Amino acid sequence: MLTEENIKKVEELKKRYPTKEALILPVLWMIQKQEGYISEESMKYVASLLNIPVGQILGVVTFYTMLKRKKTGKNHIEVCTNVSCMLRGSAKIMEHLEKRLGIKAGETSPDQKWTLSEAECMGSCGTAPMLAVGDEYYENLTIEKVDQLIEKLK
Ligand code: FES
Numbered sequence: 001m002l003t004e005e006n007i008k009k010v011e012e013l014k015k016r017y018p019t020k021e022a023l024i025l026p027v028l029w030m031i032q033k034q035e036g037y038i039s040e041e042s043m044k045y046v047a048s049l050l051n052i053p054v055g056q057i058l059g060v061v062t063f064y065t066m067l068k069r070k071k072t073g074k075n076h077i078e079v080c081t082n083v084s085c086m087l088r089g090s091a092k093i094m095e096h097l098e099k100r101l102g103i104k105a106g107e108t109s110p111d112q113k114w115t116l117s118e119a120e121c122m123g124s125c126g127t128a129p130m131l132a133v134g135d136e137y138y139e140n141l142t143i144e145k146v147d148q149l150i151e152k153l154k
Helices: 005-016 022-035 038-051 054-063 083-087 090-102 142-154
Strands: 075-082 113-121 129-134 136-138
Touching: 005 022, 022 038, 022 054, 038 054, 075 090, 083 090, 090 113, 090 142, 129 142
Parallel strands: 075 113
Antiparallel strands: 075 129, 129 136
């Protein structure tokens, strides 16, 4: 399931990491980069690759929200709805995005262009409200900034 190049990387990591459990996150991350999400088959694959029970892999995948269990659209918009962002208007940001994209939080557009999700705190509370698209953060959001972002991503 991993590319040959990634298998080589795993072999290198095995030399550097003290336990096989320490390899779970980097290997899952490689799979997500490759496939876009972590399927059940991928979890079984990682379990057999690292010789770790699949339940333990599932535990890691379900704990970290950065690990996706479903295929997402081309642009995955994650809106933080935790306390700081909520107090600074994340509900209005989410409502606006739902209206603009024509999908509800947790959905992917039929053309696979957009996925909209609620997210827990992403550690950017000082610049709330915020959202993330992949690895990029967009902070101190206003409705105007959200509109500009959608135009940029279109
Ligand atoms: S509460 Fe939104 S980033 Fe922390």
